[in-house]
Amino acid sequence: MMEDGTVVLQSSIEDDVAAWLFAHGLSYERQARVVHWLLDFQVGTRYIEVHGCYWHGCDCLGKPLTKEQRDRRARDARVAGHCEHRGTPLLVIWEHDIRRGDLSALQPLLQRE
Numbered sequence: 458m459m460e461d462g463t464v465v466l467q468s469s470i471e472d473d474v475a476a477w478l479f480a481h482g483l484s485y486e487r488q489a490r491v492v493h494w495l496l497d498f499q500v501g502t503r504y505i506e507v508h509g510c511y512w513h514g515c516d517c518l519g520k521p522l523t524k525e526q527r528d529r530r531a532r533d534a535r536v537a538g539h540c541e542h543r544g545t546p547l548l549v550i551w552e553h554d555i556r557r558g559d560l561s562a563l564q565p566l567l568q569r570e
Contacts, residue, residue, distance in 0.1 A: 468507070468509065470507055470509065470552050470555045470556070471487070471497055471498075471507050473555050473560075474497070474498065474505065474507055474550065474555065474560070474563070475487065475498075477560050477563060478498070478500065478563075478566070481566070481567060483500050483566055484500070484501075485498050485499060485500045486498065486499045489504060491504065491536070491539070491540070491545075492539065494532075494536050494539075496536070496547075500566050502545060502546070503545070503546040503547070503548065503565075503566060504540060504545060504546070504547045504548070505547075505548045505549075505550065505563070505566075506533070506536070506547065506548070506549045506550075507550055507552070507555070508533070508549055508550070508551050508552065509552045510551060510552045510553050511526075512526070512529060513526065513529055513530065513533060513551075514526030514527070514529065514530050515551055515552070515553065517551075517553050533549075537549075546565070548562055548563060548565060548566070549562065550562040550563060
């Protein structure tokens with residue numbers, strides 16, 4: 458539970474990302490608040506969003522998006538635009554990559570800021 462009483466559910470793919478961060482000696486915060494959004498992780502001045510294929514409407518599904526998926530994609534675009542405008546790096550990693558063991562999207566975190 459967040460300080461403001463918000464209940465946040467964490468997924469197993471987020472746990473996999475947390476394990477990777479820990480294994481690489483990186484300090485992180487889960488469910489970091491940026492304006493009115495909660496982003497999955499903050500590592501230094503960088504943020505990570507872990508996108509579940511179904512919930513975020515990944516193209517790998519090969520199906521038309523539901524309204525909920527379209528809305529979530531629009532939210533994702535707003536978050537990315539906000540971070541870009543602030544000059545804040547945002548890394549996005551997809552569920553299908555995590556499940557394949559491909560966490561290469563997180564490699565920039567191993568470079569100094």
